[in-house]
Amino acid sequence: MRRFTEDNGAYERWLADNQDQYVVNAERSLNxxxxxxxxxxxxxxxxxxxxxxxxxxxxxxxxxxRAELETEHPTARACGRCL
Ligand SMILES: [Zn+2]
Incomplete structure:
Protein backbone atom coordinates (compact mmCIF):
# COMPACT_ATOMS: atom_id res chain seq x y z
CA MET A 1 0.00 0.00 0.00
CA ARG A 2 1.20 3.52 -0.82
CA ARG A 3 0.45 6.59 1.28
CA PHE A 4 0.30 10.02 -0.38
CA THR A 5 0.51 12.93 2.05
CA GLU A 6 2.43 15.52 -0.01
CA ASP A 7 1.28 17.41 -3.08
CA ASN A 8 4.37 16.55 -5.13
CA GLY A 9 2.89 14.72 -8.11
CA ALA A 10 3.55 11.22 -6.74
CA TYR A 11 -0.18 10.50 -6.37
CA GLU A 12 -0.96 11.53 -9.94
CA ARG A 13 1.91 9.38 -11.27
CA TRP A 14 0.82 6.36 -9.20
CA LEU A 15 -2.79 6.74 -10.40
CA ALA A 16 -1.73 6.84 -14.03
CA ASP A 17 0.22 3.59 -13.60
CA ASN A 18 -2.34 1.80 -11.39
CA GLN A 19 -5.78 2.46 -12.85
CA ASP A 20 -6.78 -1.13 -12.00
CA GLN A 21 -6.13 -0.61 -8.27
CA TYR A 22 -8.01 1.21 -5.51
CA VAL A 23 -7.72 4.44 -3.54
CA VAL A 24 -8.88 5.49 -0.07
CA ASN A 25 -9.53 9.23 0.25
CA ALA A 26 -9.08 10.41 3.84
CA GLU A 27 -9.02 13.62 5.82
CA ARG A 28 -5.47 14.44 6.89
CA SER A 29 -6.57 13.59 10.47
CA LEU A 30 -7.62 10.14 9.16
CA ASN A 31 -11.07 10.70 10.66
CA ARG A 66 -8.91 -3.42 -2.45
CA ALA A 67 -8.03 -6.11 0.12
CA GLU A 68 -5.05 -4.12 1.44
CA LEU A 69 -7.07 -0.93 1.77
CA GLU A 70 -10.08 -2.63 3.39
CA THR A 71 -7.80 -4.31 5.93
CA GLU A 72 -6.01 -1.06 6.77
CA HIS A 73 -9.16 1.12 6.72
CA PRO A 74 -12.09 -1.10 7.73
CA THR A 75 -14.44 1.88 8.15
CA ALA A 76 -13.97 3.08 4.57
CA ARG A 77 -17.26 3.33 2.69
CA ALA A 78 -17.58 2.42 -0.97
CA CYS A 79 -17.91 5.35 -3.35
CA GLY A 80 -21.41 5.56 -4.80
CA ARG A 81 -20.12 6.37 -8.27
CA CYS A 82 -17.47 3.73 -8.93
CA LEU A 83 -18.25 0.82 -6.58
ZN1 LIG B 1 -15.38 6.65 -6.71
Whole structure:
Protein backbone atom coordinates (compact mmCIF):
# COMPACT_ATOMS: atom_id res chain seq x y z
CA MET A 1 0.00 0.00 0.00
CA ARG A 2 1.20 3.52 -0.82
CA ARG A 3 0.45 6.59 1.28
CA PHE A 4 0.30 10.02 -0.38
CA THR A 5 0.51 12.93 2.05
CA GLU A 6 2.43 15.52 -0.01
CA ASP A 7 1.28 17.41 -3.08
CA ASN A 8 4.37 16.55 -5.13
CA GLY A 9 2.89 14.72 -8.11
CA ALA A 10 3.55 11.22 -6.74
CA TYR A 11 -0.18 10.50 -6.37
CA GLU A 12 -0.96 11.53 -9.94
CA ARG A 13 1.91 9.38 -11.27
CA TRP A 14 0.82 6.36 -9.20
CA LEU A 15 -2.79 6.74 -10.40
CA ALA A 16 -1.73 6.84 -14.03
CA ASP A 17 0.22 3.59 -13.60
CA ASN A 18 -2.34 1.80 -11.39
CA GLN A 19 -5.78 2.46 -12.85
CA ASP A 20 -6.78 -1.13 -12.00
CA GLN A 21 -6.13 -0.61 -8.27
CA TYR A 22 -8.01 1.21 -5.51
CA VAL A 23 -7.72 4.44 -3.54
CA VAL A 24 -8.88 5.49 -0.07
CA ASN A 25 -9.53 9.23 0.25
CA ALA A 26 -9.08 10.41 3.84
CA GLU A 27 -9.02 13.62 5.82
CA ARG A 28 -5.47 14.44 6.89
CA SER A 29 -6.57 13.59 10.47
CA LEU A 30 -7.62 10.14 9.16
CA ASN A 31 -11.07 10.70 10.66
CA UNK A 32 -12.43 7.12 10.51
CA UNK A 33 -15.96 8.42 9.83
CA UNK A 34 -14.93 10.10 6.58
CA UNK A 35 -13.03 7.49 4.58
CA UNK A 36 -14.09 6.56 1.06
CA UNK A 37 -12.89 3.70 -1.11
CA UNK A 38 -12.71 4.32 -4.87
CA UNK A 39 -11.51 2.49 -7.90
CA UNK A 40 -8.32 4.26 -9.04
CA UNK A 41 -10.15 5.04 -12.28
CA UNK A 42 -13.00 6.91 -10.51
CA UNK A 43 -13.67 10.32 -12.08
CA UNK A 44 -13.96 11.92 -8.64
CA UNK A 45 -10.26 11.36 -7.85
CA UNK A 46 -8.73 11.69 -11.36
CA UNK A 47 -7.90 14.49 -13.74
CA UNK A 48 -7.65 18.14 -12.77
CA UNK A 49 -9.18 19.04 -9.41
CA UNK A 50 -11.65 21.90 -9.16
CA UNK A 51 -10.14 25.36 -9.18
CA UNK A 52 -7.99 26.02 -6.14
CA UNK A 53 -8.29 22.47 -4.82
CA UNK A 54 -5.40 20.02 -4.76
CA UNK A 55 -5.66 16.24 -4.59
CA UNK A 56 -3.31 16.13 -1.62
CA UNK A 57 -3.72 18.80 1.05
CA UNK A 58 -6.51 18.75 3.58
CA UNK A 59 -7.15 15.27 2.17
CA UNK A 60 -4.59 12.49 1.76
CA UNK A 61 -4.75 9.30 -0.33
CA UNK A 62 -3.84 5.66 0.11
CA UNK A 63 -3.35 3.46 -2.94
CA UNK A 64 -3.25 -0.31 -3.24
CA UNK A 65 -5.36 -3.40 -3.74
CA ARG A 66 -8.91 -3.42 -2.45
CA ALA A 67 -8.03 -6.11 0.12
CA GLU A 68 -5.05 -4.12 1.44
CA LEU A 69 -7.07 -0.93 1.77
CA GLU A 70 -10.08 -2.63 3.39
CA THR A 71 -7.80 -4.31 5.93
CA GLU A 72 -6.01 -1.06 6.77
CA HIS A 73 -9.16 1.12 6.72
CA PRO A 74 -12.09 -1.10 7.73
CA THR A 75 -14.44 1.88 8.15
CA ALA A 76 -13.97 3.08 4.57
CA ARG A 77 -17.26 3.33 2.69
CA ALA A 78 -17.58 2.42 -0.97
CA CYS A 79 -17.91 5.35 -3.35
CA GLY A 80 -21.41 5.56 -4.80
CA ARG A 81 -20.12 6.37 -8.27
CA CYS A 82 -17.47 3.73 -8.93
CA LEU A 83 -18.25 0.82 -6.58
ZN1 LIG B 1 -15.38 6.65 -6.71
Missing amino acids: PNNLFLHRASCATINGTPSRGVRWIGSYVKFGGT
